Amino acid sequence: MNKKGWKEIPIGGLIDEAGSAKKYNTGSWRTFKPVVDESKCINCLQCWIYCPDSSVVVKGQKMVGFDYDHCKGCGICASICPVKCIKMEK
Amino acid sequence: MIEIRWHGRGGQGAKTASQFIAEAALGAGKYIQAFPEYGPERAGAPIRCFTRIADKPITVHSPVTNPYAVVVIDPTLLDSIDVIEGLIEDGVLLVNSAKAPKVIREKLKLKKGKVATVDATKISLETLGIPMPNTPMLGALLRVKDVVSMDILISQVKNKFLKKIGAEKTDANIDGIKRAYQETEIG
Amino acid sequence: MAKITPLTGDQAVAEAMRQIDPDVVAAYPITPQTEIVMTFSQFVADGKVKTEFIPVESEHSAMSACVGSAAAGARTMTATSANGLALMWEIVYIAASMRLPIVMPVVNRALSGPINIHCDHSDSMGARDSGWIQMYAENGQEAYEDTILAIRIAERKDILLPVMVCQDGFITSHSVEGVELLEDKLVKDFIREYKPCMPTLLDTDKPVTYGPLDLQDFYFEHKRQQSEAMKNAMATIPKVMDEFNRTFGKSCNIIEEYKMDGAEVGIIVMSSTAGTAKVVVDELREQGLKVGLIRPRLFRPFPAQKIIDAISGLKAVAVLDRAESFSNCGGPLFNDIRAVMYNSEKKPLMLNYIFGLGGRDIFPKDIADVYKKLFKIVSANRAEESINYIGVRE
Incomplete structure (x- = not known):
């Protein structure tokens, strides 16, 4: 990727748009991916609280899966899950 | 350019006097500089202050080494400080003292210039009721050198004091200045 | 008004x-x-x-x-x-x-x-x-x-x-x-x-x-x-x-050149000491000595070209620093001036003086001594010790 030169970037290290970290697909770093067994999930949302990359997707107060564009596969969700319904798979 | 060195003790108003006469001269259209020699200030410690008054802009920013006038606000300093250091040939030593100029001259073995004395502490006690000899010393200074006119000095006193200390005390200060002007002995 | x-x-x-x-x-x-x-x-x-x-x-x-x-x-x-x-x-x-x-x-x-x-x-x-x-x-x-x-x-x-x-x-x-x-x-x-x-x-x-x-x-x-x-x-x-x-109606400039017309030697110094030096320049000029003074009012960015223009025609220059850099190569003002003069074809002899540390007074006489020294190195065509001190007790 061609990075911009000093004349093309905002001065002072300013990041001039909000939420730009979303553009960085950290999902490409992943070796193992989390997979949820929805039949066992009790929707305690512990995984959502602990996920360091905000990659647990919640809709209507229910855990519905993962944002694989940003999930780095760290496994914290699988480790914290009280009913062990998240598995890390290849 | 007239250069004045002031000797006093912390709390006696030497700095105020050095600035006061400079500000009066500024009001009369002169160029001025007034600055104390800062050390660890403590009430009672000997201090020196300087005043420069000139018709042209003053650019020099070093202490006065060869004053035209030396004003000693506390006579006890005569025993411990070389107050006449660097005094120019036709300069003036002005001391707050009840003694005659001749006595001071002999004490300091001073051959040159003029010596003037005035009992500014007594004047201050009799006019203001407190020992603040610095304002009477301004009157005495005018007697030995007309750095500004008496009218300008008095209007400066009014400007500075009237609001702060009221008419009665301001008048007492002006009385003190006028008395010191009259009672200064030159020898 | x-x-x-x-x-x-x-x-x-x-x-x-x-x-x-x-x-x-x-x-x-x-x-x-x-x-x-x-x-x-x-x-x-x-x-x-x-x-x-x-x-x-x-x-x-x-x-x-x-x-x-x-x-x-x-x-x-x-x-x-x-x-x-x-x-x-x-x-x-x-x-x-x-x-x-x-x-x-x-x-x-x-x-x-x-x-x-x-x-x-x-x-x-x-x-x-x-x-x-x-x-x-x-x-x-x-x-x-x-x-x-x-x-x-x-x-x-x-x-x-x-x-x-x-x-x-x-x-x-x-x-x-x-x-x-x-x-x-x-x-x-x-x-x-x-x-x-x-x-x-x-x-x-x-x-x-x-x-x-x-x-x-x-x-x-x-x-x-x-x-x-x-x-x-x-x-x-x-x-x-x-x-x-x-x-x-003012006359601010990034550097002030004081009586530099026809000057042979000059002092460069910043802040209040320049005012004291002006008195000395006036006195020496009255004696017919061709002395001048340069005072950078702007130090960062450094007015390099102005300095080159002002001093490259001089025979000798003294830079007075009210700070020590402990590099053994002189004070910060001296270092910058000597560096910019590397690009100048004509280079005056140059001395550095460290002065006034911790409020040590500097008097007109001290500055007059510097001008005297400058004329001395001009006649010898050689600047001996380039780093000197004013007013420190040996």
Whole structure:
């Protein structure tokens, strides 16, 4: 990727748009991916609280899966899950 | 350019006097500089202050080494400080003292210039009721050198004091200045 | 009409701050800067300014508050001296690299130790590579003018750098002189209403991030931008001064050349000592000696070309530094001047004098001795010891 030169970037290290970290697909770093067994999930949302990359997707107060564009596969969700319904798979 | 060195003790108003006469001269259209020699200030410690008054802009920013006038606000300093250091040939030593100029001259073995004395502490006690000899010393200074006119000095006193200390005390200060002007002995 | 008022250098700067009426001042008092903060906080208490005054618990906090305030789009000022500047240190660099146009009067004082409250330039000279613009004033009048100029300079879109306005501690900061204060309204017109050039931190319609982590991939580019801003400053500051001069009938310049016409030898010195040197130049000129004086009023960015133009025709030059760099190669002003002269075809003989450390007085006689020495090395056509000391006991 061609990075911009000093004349093309905002001065002072300013990041001039909000939420730009979303553009960085950290999902490409992943070796193992989390997979949820929805039949066992009790929707305690512990995984959502602990996920360091905000990659647990919640809709209507229910855990519905993962944002694989940003999930780095760290496994914290699988480790914290009280009913062990998240598995890390290849 | 007239250069004045002031000797006093912390709390006696030497700095105020050095600035006061400079500000009066500024009001009369002169160029001025007034600055104390800062050390660890403590009430009672000997201090020196300087005043420069000139018709042209003053650019020099070093202490006065060869004053035209030396004003000693506390006579006890005569025993411990070389107050006449660097005094120019036709300069003036002005001391707050009840003694005659001749006595001071002999004490300091001073051959040159003029010596003037005035009992500014007594004047201050009799006019203001407190020992603040610095304002009477301004009157005495005018007697030995007309750095500004008496009218300008008095209007400066009014400007500075009237609001702060009221008419009665301001008048007492002006009385003190006028008395010191009259009672200064030159020898 | 502008009026002449008896003011100390500190009071003069406080008057400039009153006229500027910055949105935020965050400051901590330190000798000999104290009178600036004291006088200005009285203006705040008396309702003479609308400034939000933040009495912080340290200088580190002062500069941190200034960074936050300036990033939020507020016109921001502080003031400090010596150890206060040292305690600000990491935030001083951050203010410059975040491109925040903070203006900071610095009342020059020896940086400990041993502890000393009197004048030398060791405090601000240490910050010469921090990315701040630095101006050095000869007297209270100039400190006042520089403070006003600094606002315009710092806030320009092509500059956006913080500015230190330096003056000599006690020597000018506590000396009463007649200061010509400009009319409040004219000052306000000159500095203009503040419109931040960068998106601000509190603009919720356009949220931005200030001060993110900046590693190998972009940090260097941001530093390169700072260098460019300093180049722009070099080109633009004279224009701001021209406008100031036209508006107020003044004669500010980034360097002052005093009686340099036909001069054979010259002294280069900053701040109040230049005033003392002028008296010596006048005396020696009356004796027919061809001496002159150069006083950089702007030190960062360094007025390199102006210095080359001013001194390359001289036979010998003495650079007087009120700071030691401990490099064994001379003081900071000397180093810069000797470096820029490397590109000049004609090079005068050059001496360096370290003087005035910790408030040691320098007298006209000391300066006259330097001129004498310059004529001596001209006749010998050789500068012996290049680093010398004035007024230190052997």
